[in-house]
Amino acid sequence: MSTTQSERLRELLEPLVTSQGLDLEEIAVDSVGRRRVLSVVVDSDTGADLDQIADVSRALSAKLDETDAMGEGEYTLEVGTPGAERALTEHRHYVRATGRLVRFQLHEGGEIVARILDxxxxxxxxxxxxxxxxxxxxxxxxxxxxDRARVQVEFNRKDNDVNKDMKEEEEA
Structure with missing residues (x-):
């Protein structure tokens, strides 16, 4: 049974990402001209800040340097978090999107946009x-x-709970 390079990389890198308190969400190797780009997407229930991204990037880079997982050619390592309009594919993604507006494509062919409550x-x-x-x-x-679900960007969200909390803090 053969495994793809992405699967081998996931096996190699996932323990490092997990040890940093993050989840390995995606891994992809793409060719850009003559160079290759290894893209690693990480996240957690509380998100990932720049320091965490830098730490995990250094750890992944060191691990890749000590193995031949990327082969002999040059490559660029990119480590980041999911975008604002991320696809929801795992149970944990839905939990993390609680309170967010999501576009759902349903198996029956319909589509709805709704806010996840629970x-x-x-x-x-x-x-x-x-x-x-x-x-x-x-x-x-x-x-x-x-069938599919994707978080929607909201520019003018009217969040009564957040506004109420901010007002109470100002009055205190």
């Missing part, structure tokens, strides 16, 4: 925003019904 082992409770003055509606989505 996540359990079987699925999620979401709130579908009301349109044209209508009230938001609650809905239950089973993981089995979801």
């Amino acid at each position: 996540v359990d082992d079987d699925g999620l409770d979401v709130e579908v925003p009301g349109v044209k003055g209508r009230k938001a509606t609650a809905r239950r989505l089973a993981f089995a019904d979801i």
